[in-house]
Amino acid sequence: MSDDEVGSEVAREREAELWDSLWETPQAVMWERTHSELTVARFVRFSVLAEAGNIKAATEARQLEDRLGLNPQSLLRLRWEVAADEVAEQRQERSSRSAPKSARQRLKIVDVDAAGGS
Secondary structure (H helix, E strand, O other): OOHHHHHHHHHHHHHHHHHHHHOOOOOHHHHHHOOOHHHHHHHHHHHHHHHOOOHHHHHHHHHHHHHOOOOHHHHHHHOOOOOOOHHHHHHHHHHHHOOOOOHHHHOOOOOOOOOOOO
């Protein structure tokens, strides 16, 4: 395997990692609504190239960062507001309260006399 092939494999892995992390951000909701998947893809590609030292790619990545709301100033310019995910917080509270119980924890002691048995 040549150095170029190794470099491309590393770049592809980094792109996949960055892609996944970007789609976990609150801004991803707006990207989906505005069908901005290709813009996000371009941002990912230019960002990885910029990380490798490509100055032109760094310039493009910075411009796309602004268009995608990835910094506080661009959030203001786009008039996007990131709100707390209250539903996720409630879901997390419920899941921690109703954590799976072991078979022993699910067993109840039944008083046969109180239940009207013999």
